[in-house]
Amino acid sequence: MGYALPQDFVAKMERLLGEEYERFMQSYDAARFYGIRVNTLKIAVESFEHISPFSLRKIPWAQEGFYVHEEARPGKHPYYHAGLYYIQEPSAMAPVELLDIQQDDRVLDLCAAPGGKSTQIAAKLAGTGLLVTNDNHPDRTKALAKNIELYGVRNAVVLNAVPEEIARTFANYFDKILIDAPCSGEGMFRKDEDMAKQWAKHSVEKCVLMQRDILRTAARLLAPGGRIVYSTCTFSPEENEAMIAEFLEQDSRFHIVPIGEDHGFAKGQGEWIRTLTDEAGKSFEETTIQAVNGTGRLWPHRLEGEGHFLAVLQHDGTLASRDESLEDTSGRKKKEVRGSKASAQDQKTKLTSDEQELVQQFMQDHLITALSGEAVRYGQHVYMSPVERERLDGLKVVRPGFFIGTLKKNRFEPAHPLATALRPEEVTRWIHLSSSDDEIIRYLRGETLTLPEDRVQRGNESVPAKGYALICVDGYSVGWGKWLDGMLKNEYPAGWRWT
Template identity: 50%
Template sequence: MAVQLPGTFMQRMKELLGSEEEYQKFADSYLDAPYGGLRINTLKIPVDSLLALSPFKLEPIPWCPTGFYTQEGVKPGKHPYYHAGLYYIQEPSAMAPVELLDVLPGERVLDLCAAPGGKSTQIAAKLQGQGLLVSNDLHPERTKALAKNLELYGVRNGIVLNENPDRIAAAFPGFFDKILIDAPCSGEGMFRKDEDMVKQWDPGTPAKYAAMQHEILQSAAAALAPGGTIVYSTCTFAIEENEGSIGEFLSAHPQFELIPVGGRGSFSPGFGEMAGAARLWPHRVKGEGHFMAVLRHDGSGRPEVEAESPLLAAARREKAPKGKAARAAGRGEEAKGKGGRASGKSGRSAVAGHSPLGEETVLAVYADFITEQLGMQPPGHPVLFGDHLYISPLPKEKLNGLKTVRPGWYVGQVRNGRFIPGHPLATALNPAESVRSLSLSSLNGEAVSYLKGETLAIPRERLSVKDGSGLKGYVLVCIDGYSAGWGKWQDGMLKNEYPAGWRWT
């Protein structure tokens, strides 16, 4: 693959890299095809289990224990396992920032520039269903993909916002243990992967983004709890957006220090005084260009911060192992129906709606559904948007005044006096949590038929039904044992409840 790069960009890279040999290796890397990768979703499946099931060859990515290279020409998005949320297709270098964030179960984490959701799903897997994930993006259209990805990958403890960073900081001062800033940037590191980034670039682009990055860092500092950590990342090479932005931030915030991560393993050091920052170069690793910096608060002011939970304290002591399967899941769904689009409108809080039936009635109908259909009680705070019910990791008052796309895990709606479970409820469950379940095979075409929305002939003996329960009701439909959606079984036929907006095409 040959990419036509701007001459001014290449001249700057020659000066940046220093030697002719290093520059030539960099230039030659643009003749290669970009690397593909996927990251296993340990909310739904352990790494070893996915490797045993995988129909395609996977090669480990050195900086991400759940990440793997895929071979050129392989299309993992065209397999039922993708639709069951067992892995996220992600550029390999983009997996590195969350690994540096070192998220522990039970922490409160903010992904400030989150769309389309790859890094948020990675954070969610590390939280193992405990604590809180707030995923934000400033662009309303991009939050739709963000919300849908969190739903597909079974995130139960997530909230999606469409806000300016400074408003989040005002609503959550000193609140988050960890904050990820995958900052908007000039995208120079993606030139090999996305030629549209080349077309949009001009010599003034880095300076424009550097000003924006400064404001985002300011807001993140205000929202971070004392002693917390910020990981700042970009996919660009420009010093003014990388070492320059971090140097300016540290000068203005003496309570922060740069934690050295550069110059070890696959991570090359940053430039000058920012050698502790990390760079991924496309001619040195199998991935695109990235910059990362880990910023740690010194802990001053900690007495004013809410005491951490015993669960989180234990996790910190034990340094809980990463990559373990966790049965956490789900999130919101569209207030209009079963599809995966965002329900909150720009400028409107999703927690502001009121049900004409009354909250007590909706919760009573939901409680009946839980008793009849599920083997568990989803923990959290009930939040109503009209007759649509979310289970939120935060009390609804905490979101008042914020543009909220998803206030929590979307579990369903009340219609004609009955509770209709949402698709994100299904994708977040495991078979043991449903009274009725059915596993379809990925090998004989029946899983694809289900994903296309087709009705299936299913004999009674294939259903798994808990003792004392009848056949009438919703069935959790799984693919090789991993949840994918709802169905209803009657007289040997499975009525398909897979939403039209999610179907296999």
């Protein structure tokens, strides 16, 4: 380890871990573990194993996760640009696995940027249900939106809001909620030495205040019988077992679903909070202390991954129907709320009949699949929204749905996210490039390609070669190109290009 750990942190861990302390400290001198998670929205796990350009070793707690060597540099392969996998720290794959996502679930990722767990949720939904993914930091939502788009997610809404704002129109709405809570980050010191250097600034006390508010609001957002998974990447008992204990004692509708000790996971440490108190200064009940032993800890000296804490909170189902979430107690719809964070995406409107015709004509000429959702226009951008429009009123919306294109004067231009979400069998015209050929690198760099007409594949002889074509690498979409007279105009966005 080429840097010094904060001495207060070292002293705390020695006190907490006792005889395990030496093994824990030795983990900081061990090699880190690197992982990728296969994006099953675009490719099956077995298919990726067959074509993988680097060696893979299964991550035991993640169905689609694999260890890879650092030297493999998976971010420097065309498959990364095709969204076939997400580069993700192995332990970070565990929280979504515990959500137990089922098809057609409504899922909220409350603290989502940069979006790794959101793309994992989307893959498990397999195009069904709804994903609302949110982060309250405006700059971080840029990476969040890009990852949603790169990985071909069609059923997501991206928000930039605080939880209380979301609760105004989404109360009692979500079947599953993930809280990857902001924390002091102690479990990431080995991965990111800057986190160790900044540890004193990200005080446990400040983090506890944020976590408390987030948990309480999440309880209001959850549908009857729903599930919350709370996770942190810190070792601090105040942010972990004590936070969950306090929540359980304040809301008796929830209980812990024990995580178990498979795959090297460890139990939560109820004993560590015996001398701590809740917000009101009251000590925790013995039953609560025992209950939090059902939470889980991922220790870097016990498994091949970084430090994490996990808690699965199950609701007992005693709330009113989630369909009443837009009504007050008198049965009337709540008044529209527009605060200082109303949508930054220009005014939201329905498409005019002429605009609808432009979009429909493009779809008819280029797609052989139907897109689900309601077409809405934000400024000149057109989205297929998977959620009722009134739910988004008063919220700062980064993406109201699946971004399919932009309305220009008398024409419709397809968006890059439309391409990344499509498969060759869903379009009328496509071009295959090989991952082993320089052509794909040139395309990803934004260059114009010279291609003969017979490279433009069509499912029907009546389709002309001229026009937009879906560009694919080894059969998996990466973007648009526009073919005309032997030249492929490159439509790959400048901000996405290979560098």
